[in-house]
Each structure stands twice: as C-alpha cells, then as structure tokens.
Amino acid sequence: MKDVLLNPVLDGYALYAVYAAMALYTIAFLTFVWQLSRLSSTDKKLRKTAGQLEIAGLSITVLAFLFHGAGTVMRGIAASRVPWANMYEFSVSGSLVIVGIFLAAWFVKDIRVIAVLVTGFALLVLGSATTLFYVQVKTLMPALQSYWLVIHVTVAVLATAFFNIAAALSVAFLLRSWGWLEKSKLPIAKLTKRVLSVFPESRKLEQLSYRFNVIGFMLWSFTLVAGAIWAERAWHRFWGWDTKEVWTFIIWTIYAGYLHATATRGWSGARAVWLSLVGFAAVLFNFTIVNLFFKGLHVYSGLK
Amino acid sequence: MSLQSNVSQGDEIRSPKLGFSGWSRWIWSQVTSMRTALMLLLLLAVAAIPGSIFPQRSSDPNGVTSYFQNNPELAKNLDVFQLFDVYTSVWFSSIYVLLFISLIGCVVPRIAHHWDAVRSEPIETPRNLSRFPAYLAKASKRDNSLDAIAESLKSRRFRVKVSKTSVSAEKGYLRETGNLLFHISLLGVLVSVGLGGATSFSGQRVLVEGETFVNNLAGYDSFSPGAWFDSKTLKPFSVKLDQFRATFDLRNQTNVGTPLDFEAFVSLRETPNGDSTKSKIRVNYPLEAPGANIYLTGNGYAPVLTFRDADGNISFSGAVIYMPQDANYTSLGVVKLPDAKPNQFGVISFFYPTKAELKTGAFTSGYPAPVDPLLSMNVYQGDLGLDNGIPSNVFELAVHGLKQVAGGKSGTKPITLELGKSAELPNGLGTVTWDGLKRFASLDIDYNPMQVWVLVFTILAFFGLFTSLLIPRRRIFARKTATGYELAGMAKNDDPRLLGLLEDIAGDLKVRKK
Numbered sequence: 083m084k085d086v087l088l089n090p091v092l093d094g095y096a097l098y099a100v101y102a103a104m105a106l107y108t109i110a111f112l113t114f115v116w117q118l119s120r121l122s123s124t125d126k127k128l129r130k131t132a133g134q135l136e137i138a139g140l141s142i143t144v145l146a147f148l149f150h151g152a153g154t155v156m157r158g159i160a161a162s163r164v165p166w167a168n169m170y171e172f173s174v175s176g177s178l179v180i181v182g183i184f185l186a187a188w189f190v191k192d193i194r195v196i197a198v199l200v201t202g203f204a205l206l207v208l209g210s211a212t213t214l215f216y217v218q219v220k221t222l223m224p225a226l227q228s229y230w231l232v233i234h235v236t237v238a239v240l241a242t243a244f245f246n247i248a249a250a251l252s253v254a255f256l257l258r259s260w261g262w263l264e265k266s267k268l269p270i271a272k273l274t275k276r277v278l279s280v281f282p283e284s285r286k287l288e289q290l291s292y293r294f295n296v297i298g299f300m301l302w303s304f305t306l307v308a309g310a311i312w313a314e315r316a317w318h319r320f321w322g323w324d325t326k327e328v329w330t331f332i333i334w335t336i337y338a339g340y341l342h343a344t345a346t347r348g349w350s351g352a353r354a355v356w357l358s359l360v361g362f363a364a365v366l367f368n369f370t371i372v373n374l375f376f377k378g379l380h381v382y383s384g385l386k
Numbered sequence: 387m388s389l390q391s392n393v394s395q396g397d398e399i400r401s402p403k404l405g406f407s408g409w410s411r412w413i414w415s416q417v418t419s420m421r422t423a424l425m426l427l428l429l430l431a432v433a434a435i436p437g438s439i440f441p442q443r444s445s446d447p448n449g450v451t452s453y454f455q456n457n458p459e460l461a462k463n464l465d466v467f468q469l470f471d472v473y474t475s476v477w478f479s480s481i482y483v484l485l486f487i488s489l490i491g492c493v494v495p496r497i498a499h500h501w502d503a504v505r506s507e508p509i510e511t512p513r514n515l516s517r518f519p520a521y522l523a524k525a526s527k528r529d530n531s532l533d534a535i536a537e538s539l540k541s542r543r544f545r546v547k548v549s550k551t552s553v554s555a556e557k558g559y560l561r562e563t564g565n566l567l568f569h570i571s572l573l574g575v576l577v578s579v580g581l582g583g584a585t586s587f588s589g590q591r592v593l594v595e596g597e598t599f600v601n602n603l604a605g606y607d608s609f610s611p612g613a614w615f616d617s618k619t620l621k622p623f624s625v626k627l628d629q630f631r632a633t634f635d636l637r638n639q640t641n642v643g644t645p646l647d648f649e650a651f652v653s654l655r656e657t658p659n660g661d662s663t664k665s666k667i668r669v670n671y672p673l674e675a676p677g678a679n680i681y682l683t684g685n686g687y688a689p690v691l692t693f694r695d696a697d698g699n700i701s702f703s704g705a706v707i708y709m710p711q712d713a714n715y716t717s718l719g720v721v722k723l724p725d726a727k728p729n730q731f732g733v734i735s736f737f738y739p740t741k742a743e744l745k746t747g748a749f750t751s752g753y754p755a756p757v758d759p760l761l762s763m764n765v766y767q768g769d770l771g772l773d774n775g776i777p778s779n780v781f782e783l784a785v786h787g788l789k790q791v792a793g794g795k796s797g798t799k800p801i802t803l804e805l806g807k808s809a810e811l812p813n814g815l816g817t818v819t820w821d822g823l824k825r826f827a828s829l830d831i832d833y834n835p836m837q838v839w840v841l842v843f844t845i846l847a848f849f850g851l852f853t854s855l856l857i858p859r860r861r862i863f864a865r866k867t868a869t870g871y872e873l874a875g876m877a878k879n880d881d882p883r884l885l886g887l888l889e890d891i892a893g894d895l896k897v898r899k900k
Contacts, residue, residue, distance in 0.1 A: 086635075086638070088638040090639070090640055220640070220644060221638070221641055221646060225669050227647075227670060228670040289880055296855050300851065303851060310844075317683075318832045319832065322444065323437055323442060323473050328438040335434070342423060376438055378438075
C-alpha cells in the first residue's frame, strides 16, 4: 500500500452522522414500544391507532438507517478503504447490516414485532461503539491489506446480522411459550402476556428464527473457511487455534448442535431455541471479550 | 450423526437378555444416535474453551513459558491435564474421535438407505391425507384431474407414481445426498488435516539484508517437521534477501508511524546452479518456491557492529539482530564476545531508530524509521558460559554471575553511540564501532502436501451443506374424492413453501381446463 491521505475532517462528519442515527434509533425504539403498548391495550380505539405508530416507527428507522449508512460510508471514504478494519468500524457496519436486513425483511409481517429489539440493539451497539471502541481513522496495517478483508469480514458481518435477528425471534418465542406467564396472576405478568398476545404464535416465531439461523450458519461456515484461506496467506497456516479461531469454531459447533437438536426427539422446541441463544451469546462474547481481553493474532480493535 | 435421522433405532433393543452381541449392538446404537452426536458436538464446543484461556504451546510457546514462571505450581497442575496442549490432548482428541465414529456409524447405513430410496418409486399414498401438515381439498368435475396433477408434478420435476385413485410423488433427493456429502467431506477434512500434520513441515529463518537462505536443515533457525516428513525431500532452492523496505506513515497526523507496507526484495534460485529470479514477499503475499511457500512474518533492524579489544584485534564484526520491542521499533539486541582478550564480556543493547528522551531521562524511540538513530549498551564482564558446549539462546544474555561494568547500577553510564561513530568500552575492554545499519526479515518456510485436499473436502462439504439446507425434500399425494380431489404434502424439515406449492398445482389444473 502506498501513501494514503486520510481525511480526519470527513471522519468527524461521519461520527456526527452516527450520533444522528443514534438519536433517531432512540426515537424509533420509543415509538415501537409505544406501538406495542397500544396494541396490547384493552381499549379498542387505542388499539386501532397502533398501525399509525408502526408506520411512524418504520419511517424513523429508515431515516436512522440512512444516517447510519452515511456515517459508515463517510468513514470508509475518510480512510480510503472498507469501513470494517477495527472494532469501532465493525460495530458500525455490523449494526447497519442488521438494521438493513431487518428492513429488507419488513414485508414478512410476523417479523415486524421484533422492531423494538432490533432498534434497541442497534442503539446499544452504536452507543458502545462511539463511547468505548472509537478510534480515529487509521490506515490498514499490512496484515489486513488483502482482498480477504472484504470477503471474510463482509460475510462475518452478514452472519452476525442473521444470528442476531434469529436471536431476537428466539427471545420472542421463549417469552411467548413461557408457562409461568400463562399461570401467574401478577400484574406485570398479565401486562407482558397482553403485549405478547400481539406477537405471532410461537410456532411461527420458532420457524422464523430457525430460518434466520440456517442462513446465519451457512454464512458463518463461509466466514470460517474464508478465514482459514486468508490465514494460510497471512499467517502461513490455515488453522492454528488462535483464540479467535477457537471461538469461531466454538460458535460453529454450537449452531451445528442447534441444527441437530431441531431434528432430535426431546430436543426440538424450546431446548433447541435455548441452544441457539447460547450460540448467539458466544457470538457476542467472541466480538467483545475475546477481542478486548484475549491474547491472539486477531488484535484489530485499535484500542490500547 | 445427521440433521435428519431419528433415534428410533433404540426402540427395538428392549429385550431383557442381552448377550455380548446384544450389548455391542446397544452400545453401537447409543454411539450412533443423534442424541449422542449432539452431546458430543456440545462437549467439543465446551472442551475447546480452555485453549482460548490458557496459552497454548502450539500457538504461543512464549506465553506458556511466562505462565510457568509466574505461576509455577498452578502451571504444573494445569499441565497434568494437558491444558497447554488442549487441541492435541487425550480428552479433546477422544471427543472428536468419538464424534467421528458416531458420524460414520450414522452415515454408512444412511448411504445404503438413500441408495435404495433414490432408485425406488415414491411410496403408496397414505389413507388419511387431511392429517398432513399441508392439505388442500378442491371441487372439480374433471375426470382426468389425477392425470393433470401428475402432469403438473412431472413438470415440476417430481418423481411420480400414478394409480387408479391416487398420485404419489417425491422430490428433493439431493437434500439427503448433500447431507451425506457434507458429513463424508468432514471426514475427508479430518483425515487430510491429520495426514497433513504428519507430512508437512514448518521452519523459520531470520535473514539480514545480503544474507542467503539455503533450503536444507542447516539453513533453518528452527524447524518442526511432521512425524513422517523426510528432510531429504527438501528441494535445494536458495533465497537471498537483497533489500528490505518498510514504509511508515509520515503524512497523516493521527496515523504517524503506522506501518503502510513491508516488502522483502529477494532473489530466488530454484536450483543451486540455476538462474536467480527477483521477487517480492509481502505480508499476505507469500513467495512460492519449489516445495515450499515463503512467508514474511516479521522484521526489524540489524546494526553492523565491530568490537576491538585493547590491542586493536577484532573480536566481533557483523550485523546483530535487534528484536523490536514496541511499535516504534525500540529494539533489543545481545552481543556475546567469548573470544575477547583478555576478558570475555557480553552486551545488552537497545536501538532507537528515532531517539527521543522520556521525562526520566531514559531513551525511547519516537518513530519507527531511522531518522535519528541511537544505540545504547550495557556491558557485562565475566564468564559467558559458552565454552562448556551447552546451547544457549542467542537473543538472551544470562547476566547472573557477570559483573556489570557499564549502565545500570555499575556507576558507569551506558555507552551511547551514533551511526558511524566509535566508543571506548570501560575496564580496558577495547572499543566498539557502529559501522552501518541493515534490516532483517523473519521468514517462515512452510509446506503441507495435504493442504489442497483439505480445501477440496472443505469445498465439497460446503456444497453438501448448502444443498442439504436449501433443497426441500417433499412428498406430495393426491386422491380423488366424491366432489373432486384432495392434495397433501409433507416435507422432511421446515418448509414454508409447501402449502403454496399445493395451491400452485391446483392452479395448474384450472389453467389447463381452458
């Protein structure tokens, strides 16, 4: 790589765009919460207004997505490269893809109910990215100067996004089929039950989460293989049990277990769904704790 | 182990008396059951965790050494459980070996079963179609509605069996084929990885600019061959490091000192008497030599030093490799002079490519390129312990038992030296001259003949996985009813399009009517 002119000013604007997106996601999140509370209201008139709130929430989310996208693209232009070379950039790009896939899947009616979770999660990710992971725009270290950065990381981002949406659906499923809620007479349980009654039926949620997990698993398999091919080029071996490789393997194995569980008597249903959530917990662990505190070759957070 | 097999094998073995063969059958059915496979998979995931917590000898040998230094007691106990060699440990290996036995036990009968299924006709139409997950009843006055359904199914590439009153069809055999291919390919990956470990080698060599590496055992600084690797098969190529170029950013304020590129310019001679060709090795872009790939894994500075004793005789002259200690290439080098007269001595030295002073008065490096280079040296006098033939680390000086005569608490300041200058050593040890500055490149020379097979099986596994997850295996049945016909469908797995397909088939009939 030859001389690159970084653009810290543009990077500043990119950060402002991300802040704007965060503000909008906050509003969208609150709107969707409001919508859910309307939906679960006992008052028929109030229930009817929920549709308008849904449209409002969607519009704000789209707007937030546009700012989010602008922030990501400007960051890339400021660095003259793909915007996912460190933890801050991966968080921003990754959450963008999550929201993007969710919006693209909006036509699947049953999925809309996780809008609260998706906007909330995007907000959380961007919040930690800007406060904890932010680093000024930097050039690529020689180890990252490879077209595999585009392939391997793009697919990893996509896989994470699919796992994430599946996890949100899984949480919805588990709440929906939680026996305690059915029986309990506590006011909070009653309220939760009313909110949940607007969710799609649990079988539908389970199916949807399965489908997202299947796509996530295929993408994750690709991430693993592309990573191994890149590792052969960069680190002279395709597999060396580096901490990140270990966790990629662990995640792959858990989700493989999940797919087997869905076809195993006594394991399908809630137990399999729990397993997929363990898998997603491992994804989050891999991205946060392993990145920041484990020693290994994947030290790309850019944080000191 | 599979995505689709069920665990019904266990049912038939409930007889009270189990002889030897009965027990072995029972154990076998347990091992090959999906439940066991699932447990083993999850166990494997859990068992992999410690390897990311404790340093591993395979990936981080220095980490293991320092772990032993910091927690000697704990480390000893951990070592008993092979926690520094997790991925070659007995317990980790047993889990994956069991997993693969379970896989074979599950896949082999399924191959036979699938072989039969692929060649046989679709099954008979069951009696009660309305119980199926997807069901549709339509009124129709056509006599030939069944034929039309069969037609429609055939055009959708179903395998169709037509009887007088019903139609039975099946499609998506590739799903199971892909599933089997995936599992067999995983086995192929495992075997190729295992064979690769036995037949490959990995070696390291540090080359200073101007030096040449010749590919034989003596040419390596360290060499780790697989159990079956024969060093006679090393091809006699040689690589000369002509120049090493490191480019650091000076232009962008927030990025100053970040490496932009490392380039090793080399001349490769494929045979001892052959012509040499010029190439460049970069990180991510290894050089392909005969029977080996050469990777650039590290770099640093190698100051050229000359030591003369009090009489002016040269006791050492050459480039010394200094290991970088931080991002700005503050580097540490060691020189041992066992032949110096009248006294042996050793030097621990720091190199600062661009010298900067800390508040404490100590030196550091402010930029990784040699803008204003400086060397500092601490000198230790005494028996270096090299005469007894015990090999010692060239990058370390065991200062125990030596007397420090420059730097530290010796009372004499460490020697500081600028490029091209000479300095007097204390205690009449002579002089040191800094003649020049070279760079070095750390190269990894690797060869794994099975690597291509690992890739081939991985790609096959990929195809298998995608087909087995994306192609639906569907059975469709149709029967004549008093008022028309009924359609029913079932799929092996979750199949969102099943009912839609029945609608489409019914739709085909309407179109044909016109």
